[in-house]
Amino acid sequence: MPLHAPPAPAAALRSVLAALGSRTAALRDGRARSDTYGELRPELPLPVHVLSGITGPGEPPTTALTGWRFLLRGTEASVGTAEAMLTPDGWAFSHFAEGPYVRSTETALRRAEALPTPYQPRLLSVPELYMLTLWLHADPGADPADGALAPADLLVPLAPAPPGIAPNLPHRVDALLPLLTHRLVPAPLLQTPA
Incomplete structure (x- = not known):
């Protein structure tokens, strides 16, 4: 079943196109990206959300839209x-x-295309773990700026993932969130019996 990727806001795309045409589009060594990779095209826009409140007491974690990320396609590859x-x-x-x-x-998106259920692709960042996931939202028609994690959603940790979290495999939200919480909450100190 194909993914239902929402279009990026026109102003977000224009800002990226303007940056690609400016001097800021240089590689770290100062050469122009177009000299190295050919003409670059922004493709596959994905809304970027940040996960917060993952260790909050009894409250479900929240997500907030922070941006739109475009893959930059060169002559042969992104x-x-x-x-x-x-x-x-x-x-x-x-x-x-x-x-x-x-x-x-790219790998996670290709694999998600083969899933039998339609999803809306998003990116979900977990800053505390330096982790990025492909968030497959179960409501393909949802507003990409809105939405909380739903039980039917899948999260695909992108490589490199934190130790102990399998990258490139889809995890149900209710299976992965407890693992993330466990990683973020310090273990209690062992107490010596009196």
Whole structure:
């Protein structure tokens, strides 16, 4: 069943296109990205949410939309990402990035396309664990800016994932959240009997 990816806000895409056409689109060594990878195109926009309140007392964790991330496609492959963030004045370019999450995101999206249930793809960041997941939201028609984690949602930790968390495998929300909580809450100190 195909994924139902929502379109990015037009202003977010415009901000990324403007950044790609500017001098900020240089690699770390100062060469232009287009000299290295050919003309770059933003593809596969995904809303980026941040998970918070994961260790809160009795309250379910919350998510908040923080941006839209685009994979940057070069001549032969995706080579990086560009992200737009919401500011008080609207959508603005945030940053370019490279690294292992580019390929991991593509792999997770390809695998999700083969699932029998339709999902809306999103990215979910867990900053406390330096973790990024592909969030497969069970309501494919939902507003990508809204929504809490639902029991029918799947989370696919992207590689590299924190130790003890299997990357690139879909986990039900109710199975992965307790594992994340356990990773974040310190174990009680062992007490010596009196």
